[in-house]
Amino acid sequence: MRQPTSIRKRLFYQLAAVAAVLSLAFVLVVRGVASQAAEGTQDDILAASATAIADSLSSEQGEVTLELPYSALSMLGTINEDRVFYRVTVNNETLTGYADLPVTNAPTRLDTPAFSTEIYRGDEVRLTSILRRVSNSATGSKVVVTVAQTRSGLAAITQRITVTATGVGLLFFLLATTLSLLAATSALRPLSRMTGAVTRRGPSDLRPVTEDTPAELAPLVGALNSFMARLRSSLTRTEDLITEAAHRVRTPLATVRTQAEVTHRKLNKPEHKQAIRDMIRAIDESSRSAGQILDHAMVTFRADSLALDPLDLAALITETCDRLAPTADLKDIALLRKLPDGPVPFKGDGIMLQAALHNILDNAIKYSPEDSDITVRIEVNSALHLSITDQGRGFGDMDFESLTTRYARGANVGDVVGSGLGLTIADEVARAHGGRLELSHNKEGQGACVSLILPYV
Amino acid sequence: MRVAYFALRLITALSMWAGAASGFEIEDRQIYNAASESSVLRIISTADRAVFEPIIFAFQQANPGISVDYTITGTTDLMKAIYEENAAFDLAISSAMDLQTKLANDGFARSYLPTNAASLPDWAIWRDQLFAFTQEPAVMVVSDTYFSQGAAPQTRDALIALLRANPEKFRGRIGTYDVRRSGFGYLMATQDSRTSETFWRLMEVMGRLDAQLYCCSGEMIADVASGKLALAYNVLGSYAASELATTDGFQIVELTDFVNVMLRTVLIPSNATNVDDAQAMVDFLTALRTRPDLVAASGLPPVDATALQDNPALRPIRFGPGLLVFLDQLKESKFLRSWENSIVQETP
Numbered sequence: 163m164r165q166p167t168s169i170r171k172r173l174f175y176q177l178a179a180v181a182a183v184l185s186l187a188f189v190l191v192v193r194g195v196a197s198q199a200a201e202g203t204q205d206d207i208l209a210a211s212a213t214a215i216a217d218s219l220s221s222e223q224g225e226v227t228l229e230l231p232y233s234a235l236s237m238l239g240t241i242n243e244d245r246v247f248y249r250v251t252v253n254n255e256t257l258t259g260y261a262d263l264p265v266t267n268a269p270t271r272l273d274t275p276a277f278s279t280e281i282y283r284g285d286e287v288r289l290t291s292i293l294r295r296v297s298n299s300a301t302g303s304k305v306v307v308t309v310a311q312t313r314s315g316l317a318a319i320t321q322r323i324t325v326t327a328t329g330v331g332l333l334f335f336l337l338a339t340t341l342s343l344l345a346a347t348s349a350l351r352p353l354s355r356m357t358g359a360v361t362r363r364g365p366s367d368l369r370p371v372t373e374d375t376p377a378e379l380a381p382l383v384g385a386l387n388s389f390m391a392r393l394r395s396s397l398t399r400t401e402d403l404i405t406e407a408a409h410r411v412r413t414p415l416a417t418v419r420t421q422a423e424v425t426h427r428k429l430n431k432p433e434h435k436q437a438i439r440d441m442i443r444a445i446d447e448s449s450r451s452a453g454q455i456l457d458h459a460m461v462t463f464r465a466d467s468l469a470l471d472p473l474d475l476a477a478l479i480t481e482t483c484d485r486l487a488p489t490a491d492l493k494d495i496a497l498l499r500k501l502p503d504g505p506v507p508f509k510g511d512g513i514m515l516q517a518a519l520h521n522i523l524d525n526a527i528k529y530s531p532e533d534s535d536i537t538v539r540i541e542v543n544s545a546l547h548l549s550i551t552d553q554g555r556g557f558g559d560m561d562f563e564s565l566t567t568r569y570a571r572g573a574n575v576g577d578v579v580g581s582g583l584g585l586t587i588a589d590e591v592a593r594a595h596g597g598r599l600e601l602s603h604n605k606e607g608q609g610a611c612v613s614l615i616l617p618y619v
Numbered sequence: 620m621r622v623a624y625f626a627l628r629l630i631t632a633l634s635m636w637a638g639a640a641s642g643f644e645i646e647d648r649q650i651y652n653a654a655s656e657s658s659v660l661r662i663i664s665t666a667d668r669a670v671f672e673p674i675i676f677a678f679q680q681a682n683p684g685i686s687v688d689y690t691i692t693g694t695t696d697l698m699k700a701i702y703e704e705n706a707a708f709d710l711a712i713s714s715a716m717d718l719q720t721k722l723a724n725d726g727f728a729r730s731y732l733p734t735n736a737a738s739l740p741d742w743a744i745w746r747d748q749l750f751a752f753t754q755e756p757a758v759m760v761v762s763d764t765y766f767s768q769g770a771a772p773q774t775r776d777a778l779i780a781l782l783r784a785n786p787e788k789f790r791g792r793i794g795t796y797d798v799r800r801s802g803f804g805y806l807m808a809t810q811d812s813r814t815s816e817t818f819w820r821l822m823e824v825m826g827r828l829d830a831q832l833y834c835c836s837g838e839m840i841a842d843v844a845s846g847k848l849a850l851a852y853n854v855l856g857s858y859a860a861s862e863l864a865t866t867d868g869f870q871i872v873e874l875t876d877f878v879n880v881m882l883r884t885v886l887i888p889s890n891a892t893n894v895d896d897a898q899a900m901v902d903f904l905t906a907l908r909t910r911p912d913l914v915a916a917s918g919l920p921p922v923d924a925t926a927l928q929d930n931p932a933l934r935p936i937r938f939g940p941g942l943l944v945f946l947d948q949l950k951e952s953k954f955l956r957s958w959e960n961s962i963v964q965e966t967p
Contacts, residue, residue, distance in 0.1 A: 229953060
């Protein structure tokens with residue numbers, strides 16, 4: 163799977179790359195300028211030396227002669243310990259100095275030093291030549307004074323400056339990188355603050371986001387808020403619809419049923435009584451189906467934003483059993499409760515759990531024969547096991563998996579009316595709580611066992 | 620100072636060897652065999668045997684296994700041997716700073732940083748190739764016959780005045796180096812001429828008084844001690860000091876206007892083959908200050924920056940390309956011409 167890209171990382175890398183480029187440019191520029199300056203200094207001193215030598219040229223009895231000034235060479239030794247060579251030529255004949263010193267860049271204009279770099283005696287040397295005219299004869303003589311110096315001092319200076327510049331550049335880079343890390347974090351702080359504010363909310367908190375919003379995020383937050391507002395009104399409408407539907411379906415059905423019973427008592431003809439009994443049965447069935455459909459809608463709706471309220475499961479079971487007790491009594495079915503003493507604390511959605519329990523018990527009562535037992539049991543170990551065991555016809559050979567799918571019914575229930583939603587509701591409630599629904603046969607004989615297995619959160 | 624267990628023998632075939640193809644002149648050659656020889660260090664040097672022998676013995680004591688082949692020659696011949704003839708030596712020791720500087724400048728020396736470099740003054744090492752190990756002032760030596768204790772002139776001006784005032788007393792009785800024959804004499808004369816104009820006046824006066832010219836400090840000191848000379852100018856101070864220990868009849872005068880201080884230097888020629896031992900010897904020599912016994916035995920004053928600070932008149936000659944100037948052919952011939960004009964007036 164692709165890692166989601168991080169704005170912080172991208173920001174940091176881009177700033178660090180900019181810092182690296184700037185540091186490198188700094189090092190190169192400093193080194194270039196410094197070595198140019200050092201070379202310029204060497205050239206200046208060489209030119210001064212050559213000029214000093216040229217100034218001491220004179221003619222003596224028609225011959226060019228030279229009184230080499232001490233300072234002309236000693237000045238070259240003042241800033242470094244480089245080797246020094248010189249050569250003076252008169253009309254291309256060596257007058258004095260190192261006769262093999264190469265003068266490739268011969269000066270063409272008087273008193274304008276010409277520079278070149280050569281290899282001489284195994285070392286790189288910088289040469290400066292100056293052209294002079296000495297009037298020793300009618301035509302005068304062309305004298306070239308060349309002074310050369312090796313460049314190890316220059317190399318040492320350049321090296322030193324490079325090391326310093328590199329050090330400063332590296333320091334600059336590290337500092338800039340640290341600062342860009344801080345800058346990236348600081349720039350994204352409003353974003354993470356908003357992220358925190360939104361993620362801290364509960365699942366059903368759909369209030370608009372009111373945190374301080376940077377201008378760049380304002381459209382996003384606006385869109386989010388309007389989306390949440392629409393969602394909230396939509397949810398509210400759904401909830402209202404369910405409540406309204408329950409009310410609108412159940413109340414008229416209850417009225418019709420009451421009227422039918424009254425009519426049943428008043429009638430005398432057995433065929434009429436039978437017709438009314440069938441009617442009452444159909445009404446019961448409709449009422450039950452409508453109840454289950456609404457329960458299912460309610461469970462689906464609540465599962466999206468599961469409430470985790472602390473509740474006592476024992477009390478919940480007791481209440482549900484009490485509510486179903488009249489129906490059970492009609493068939494002389496005993497609801498046995500095997501609960502631990504005292505409350506069974508659990509965190510979950512009480513309404514959903516009650517719906518699940520109600521549907522399972524209702525199923526059990528429906529499929530149990532008259533004068534039998536239904537046992538509700540709670541066992542607590544690593545998870546909470548809530549099981550309901552009856553002595554009815556059981557699940558037969560039916561595949562347990564398919565029983566929990568919507569509107570699926572057992573193969574052996576043809577004579578009993580049902581919507582096939584009861585176990586689906588129970589299964590969805592178990593899943594919403596992170597648990598599961600387990601179906602099995604009654605281990606103590608005929609019948610089925612339905613277990614809700616709920617992990618502690 | 621002779622160490623008994625080191626075999627010592629003089630090469631008898633010296634004359635034969637010297638007469639061979641080599642063009643430089645050998646004054647003396649001595650091989651100091653190690654008890655169990657593992658390598659041979661060939662030294663060419665301008666220092667006399669008596670001066671250098673204690674150092675060789677001490678070196679061999681610290682480094683047993685190294686035989687030392689010690690060849691003595693003049694400063695100019697040493698230069699010739701290495702510069703022109705590419706003679707095979709592992710170490711060159713000379714009192715001619717200018718010639719040694721030229722050797723290093725022109726690429727005839729090998730670089731090395733002595734282990735005790737940090738303790739040496741900056742001016743004692745040049746280019747990591749030239750290592751000074753002594754500082755030897757050029758002094759004036761005066762005879763007891765002519766000057767009572769402390770009566771000798773203390774400055775060049777006073778000396779000139781004295782000579783001018785007593786021409787008859789000093790005629791023919793003044794000695795100095797023949798700078799045409801002595802590299803040390805030439806170095807000192809050129810440095811004098813750089814430092815002060817009094818040099819040329821002094822040469823003029825000495826020439827008028829028929830100055831005697833010498834090749835070497837030893838002879839000048841001997842003639843002063845015997846009374847044959849009244850004074851000798853620009854004598855190597857270290858020789859004078861060691862002579863004074865055994866000979867009477869003269870005094871050493873360090874002039875107070877300025878005293879040129881020559882640095883005796885050692886370098887490792889670029890064609891040296893036994894570089895390790897040569898470097899060991901460079902380390903040994905540059906640490907001479909830490910061996911007072913050797914200083915006393917050899918009479919060589921070691922490099923010592925504090926001695927120079929104590930006496931402001933002492934001017935150590937600085938290494939650098941400036942020393943190449945008086946080696947320039949034109950410059951040298953001009954200087955010698957001026958010098959001859961000043962001092963050799965009487966020669967027909």
